[in-house]
Structures are given as structure tokens and as C-alpha cells.
Amino acid sequence: MKTVTTIADLRAQVKEWKKEGLTVGLCPTMGYLHEGHASLMDKSVSCCDRTVASVFVNPIQFGPTEDLATYPRDFERDCQLLEEHGVDLVFHPEDREMYAEDFSTFVDMQVLSTTLCGASRPIHFRGVCTVITKLLNTVNPDKIFFGQKDAQQLAIIRRMVRDLNFDVEVIGCPIVREPDGLAKSSRNTYLSAEERKAALILSRSIRLGQDLCEGGERNSAALLGAMKDKLATEPMANVEYVEVVNGENMQPIDTFQEGDLVAMAVRIGSTRLIDNFTVGDPKITFAE
Numbered sequence: 001m002k003t004v005t006t007i008a009d010l011r012a013q014v015k016e017w018k019k020e021g022l023t024v025g026l027c028p029t030m031g032y033l034h035e036g037h038a039s040l041m042d043k044s045v046s047c048c049d050r051t052v053a054s055v056f057v058n059p060i061q062f063g064p065t066e067d068l069a070t071y072p073r074d075f076e077r078d079c080q081l082l083e084e085h086g087v088d089l090v091f092h093p094e095d096r097e098m099y100a101e102d103f104s105t106f107v108d109m110q111v112l113s114t115t116l117c118g119a120s121r122p123i124h125f126r127g128v129c130t131v132i133t134k135l136l137n138t139v140n141p142d143k144i145f146f147g148q149k150d151a152q153q154l155a156i157i158r159r160m161v162r163d164l165n166f167d168v169e170v171i172g173c174p175i176v177r178e179p180d181g182l183a184k185s186s187r188n189t190y191l192s193a194e195e196r197k198a199a200l201i202l203s204r205s206i207r208l209g210q211d212l213c214e215g216g217e218r219n220s221a222a223l224l225g226a227m228k229d230k231l232a233t234e235p236m237a238n239v240e241y242v243e244v245v246n247g248e249n250m251q252p253i254d255t256f257q258e259g260d261l262v263a264m265a266v267r268i269g270s271t272r273l274i275d276n277f278t279v280g281d282p283k284i285t286f287a288e
């Protein structure tokens with residue numbers, strides 16, 4: 001596995017592969033990789049000739065009071081995981097390689113970024129769309145891979161690719177969970193032992209939501225009421241939002257159907273965790 005740190009080197013390597021007629025998959029990450037990321041690499045390796053992973057903590061998607069400075073980093077360990085999963089090339093740029101001092105061009109997403117996480121993180125998706133645009137323009141991959149845990153991000157990238165005519169297939173990969181149900185996240189590392197236990201309230205209320213949907217519930221208020229009651233049983237949980245939104249435009253809806261999204265953000269202590277399910281997805285299972 002090769003590591004490159006400049007856009008020029010990344011572009012040159014991919015050009016060589018393309019000349020040979022090879023297909024290229026791109027897995028963008030911010031590092032501190034876990035099995036959720038590994039599942040993106042595995043998917044890419046299984047359906048593309050070459051896989052590029054980026055490891056870049058993108059400063060422009062963090063708000064001024066967010067965790068940019070403390071975001072967990074371990075590039076050596078990341079490389080080990082990437083190599084084990086068959087990645088061919090890692091792109092690990094410095095901030096200044098991605099953003100010139102006078103960088104002033106952004107890709108902004110309108111409607112889809114106003115709800116859910118976008119409501120409390122107003123510049124977040126602008127930062128995500130901008131960095132993904134830069135990566136797409138540099139790598140020009142055949143396929144790009146994202147986790148379903150960041151469901152709003154995935155919907156936004158799909159819309160951006162459609163709206164701006166990027167020639168790439170966007171592949172969403174299922175959420176990977178710990179055996180006890182907690183969705184894998186680099187931010188889980190912030191949780192104390194007590195908080196880690198309390199964090200299980202997210203997946204438990206996701207499962208309750210799925211049970212209700214399976215039982216035929218299609219009224220958002222009824223579904224959300226039950227899920228909020230469940231979340232309220234955990235004193236350490238501070239709910240930022242639990243919402244039902246249209247699966248494509250991310251706007252709240254009163255009644256829902258297959259393909260729509262039930263999503264939540266909950267703070268456990270100072271750690272903000274997200275989880276979700278798409279109506280019609282297989283039910284999550286975990287050890288009680």
C-alpha cells in the first residue's frame with residue numbers, strides 16, 4: 001500500500017490506473033478507523049480494481065465550538081487497518097495541501113442540510129460537500145463509498161452528485177454495530193465506561209422504533225413519542241433531535257413509508273452520538 005500526501009501525486013497515480021483501464025473506488029474518511037470504515041474498504045475492494053482511502057480531518061466541516069482539536073487521530077494504526085483490508089493507496093494531506101490560505105470557494109447544499117444535524121451544525125455539510133467535491137475532482141473515481149450511519153451526509157452527497165453531474169456511483173454501506181448494539185463511531189472513544197453503558201439507549205430506541213414500524217405504525221408523532229419516552233429512561237442522555245424525515249429530501253413528515261429515515265442525535269455527557277434506521281431496513285439485532 002502506498003501513501004501520498006499531495007494532490008499532484010494522488011492524481012498521477014490514479015491517472016496511471018485509468019490508463020490501464022482499471023476501475024477505482026474512493027473511501028473518504030477522517031481516520032481513527034474502525035470496522036464501519038473497514039466495511040467501506042471491503043465493499044470497494046470487492047467491486048473496484050483499485051481502492052483509494054483518504055484520511056483527512058477536514059477542518060472546514062467543524063464549527064468553532066466543535067471537537068476539531070481533539071478529534072482522535074492515529075495514522076499508523078489506520079494504515080495497518082487499510083493495508084489489512086486491501087486498500088491500494090492512502091491519501092493523507094496536510095490542511096494546507098487541501099486549503100490554500102486564501103481558499104474561498106465552497107459547495108453549499110440548500111434544503112437537505114437544514115434539518116437533523118444541519119440544524120445545529122450550520123456549516124458542517126458545506127464543509128463535507130466541499131471536501132468531497134475536491135476529492136472527486138482529484139480522483140475521478142468510478143464509485144465512492146459512505147456509511148449509512150451518517151444518513152443525512154449520504155443523502156446530501158447523492159443529491160450533490162446528481163445536481164452537479166459528477167460521473168460517479170455513490171454506494172451506501174450498512175451501519176456496523178458493536179455486539180451490544182452501539183453504532184461504531186470514532187467518537188465512541190470519548191465515552192467513559194459509565195457513558196458507554198448509557199449510550200446503549202440509542203440503539204435500544206432504534207430497535208423500539210423498528211418494532212413499531214414492523215407492527216404497522218406509520219404516524220411520525222406516535223413513533224417519535226414512543227422513542228423519546230424510551231430515550232428519557234436514560235438520565236445521562238440529552239436528546240438533540242429524534243425525527244422522521246423523507247428519505248430523499250430530509251424534510252420532516254407526518255406519516256412515513258418505506259425508504260424514509262428515522263434519525264437521532266443524542267449527547268451522552270459531552271459526546272454527541274448519532275444513529276438511525278431507514279424504514280424497511282432489516283431489524284437490528286444485538287445482545288441484551
Ligand code: PAF
Pocket residue numbers: 028029030056058061128131132150153
Ligand atoms: O464521514 C466522514 O468521516 C466525513 O464527513 C467525510 C465524508 C470523510 C468528509 O470529511
